[in-house]
């Protein structure tokens with residue numbers, strides 16, 4: 197087994213070493229159910245699709261993904277194991293990616309466990325299963341972006357609580373970046389082109405098409421770029437703040 | 441070979457490691473000594489490739505830790521200060537994980553795991569979670585992971601801190617047994633350990649190398665090295681007579697203990713001439729013995745000088 201695989205496996209198993217993983221899965225599944233059937237008016241819409249299910253994913257991720265991300269580097273720093281990890285023959289990059297992939301896989305499992313939704317909608321009608329698959333993939337990509345933000349912020353502190361709170365705040369900003377609430381705050385003092393830029397960074401705007409089952413290449417590139425950027429920033433932060 | 445060249449590290453405005461250079465050959469066990477905050481751990485972190493030096497570098501078997509980090513790290517076993525380990529893992533799972541991180545495979549992997557568990561005496565805690573271990577056992581787990589891949593170079597930051605006397609002895613034996621073909625650098629505050637396992641000792645303070653030599657050479661620097669102590673009550677003449685002997689620098693009279701100590705300049709053996717004097721004057725002496733320099737005394741005097 198090579199070092200990246202070994203680290204991936206350790207990190208993945210670490211979630212199940214505490215009750216956190218099971219609590220997370222239960223909360224995630226209960227909330228998707230509640231949101232879809234009560235808030236999303238799944239039945240009332242009488243449509244054979246999962247849009248009312250996917251609509252709430254950004255809001256679920258906003259609180260649940262930071263809980264998954266917070267321990268990734270903050271815990272290593274708190275317990276001093278970061279010194280052990282980074283003196284093993286594994287590069288910083290490999291370590292960052294292995295840990296990210298482990299957490300992302302865990303989220304993928306949570307997402308996959310929502311399959312009863314898909315069974316229900318297929319039982320009730322004849323949905324476009326290709327569109328549902330596309331929306332699942334898009335949702336996972338968006339979760340990856342939330343997670344990458346969490347990785348970077350977790351690297352800045354040795355306190356998991358601080359990592360969680362700051363990540364939620366930053367993620368909240370990116371979730372709503374295309375909406376007046378955030379844009380108004382910038383309009384007064386930023387030039388219009390920059391306000392446009394901020395507007396184009398919103399998760400909700402990029403998820404708009406995806407939740408309907410349309411996987412636009414631009415949205416895919418956007419989320420992939422978010423993941424790349426935040427992981428890169430995370431690696432720099434770890435390198436920079438190693439000594440503290 | 442381990443080559444350290446001009447290593448420097450600055451934290452804020454404070455120069456913590458100041459132009460440190462030395463070379464260690466296979467077979468040497470180097471004891472790294474110095475007061476708290478001297479820069480021992482910082483130096484070790486740089487050698488292990490965790491902190492990047494502000495200047496200088498370390499080469500491990502020819503591989504440069506700054507430019508060729510992974511190659512250098514693969515030849516290195518490192519026990520960081522405080523022996524950090526993943527608390528949520530069982531001891532056996534942790535060691536297996538470390539074996540995988542070191543890319544050990546198949547029979548070799550199995551054999552190395554069994555061997556370190558035996559050498560560090562971890563059999564009884566294999567199935568225990570690391571965060572429930574006692575301090576000494578944690579340290580031993582840290583030691584086990586450092587020697588797991590049988591590295592050429594071992595950097596151990598306070599390897600026996602928190603161990604019971606039996607385990608201290610075991611770990612020193614382990615280090616001695618491994619030392620023949622390896623390069624071992626240990627930092628410690630236990631000076632008897634230096635005498636027991638190290639073939640070479642260095643004292644640093646304020647990030648500077650103060651002295652480098654065998655433990656015996658260091659001990660010889662002691663003011664008391666070669667001094668002769670007479671167990672007797674001073675009748676009045678002894679102190680004066682000793683003072684007049686050639687080679688004697690000072691004479692200390694400890695009335696409470698009933699001991700008179702003649703301290704030489706280190707170049708002359710005082711024992712013979714003092715014995716003659718005692719016989720000649722028929723002093724009522726209960727005992728005569730020669731002192732060896734003590735490392736802790738050398739440590740204190742050298743570091744006190746440097747810090748003032």
Ligand SMILES: Nc1ncnc2c1ncn2[C@@H]1O[C@H](COP(=O)(O)OP(=O)(O)OP(=O)(O)O)[C@@H](O)[C@H]1O
Nearest residue numbers: 439440451456474475476477478479480481482483
């Ligand atoms: N990350 C850091 N930021 C600022 N100062 C630091 C940092 N790490 C170490 N120092 C300082 O560097 C100096 C040397 O620390 P170091 O841990 O190397 O000492 P040491 O010789 O190992 O001491 P000890 O015997 O107590 O283990 C200390 O003054 C310490 O406060």
Ligand SMILES: [Mg+2]
Nearest residue numbers: 480481482521
């Ligand atoms: Mg130290």
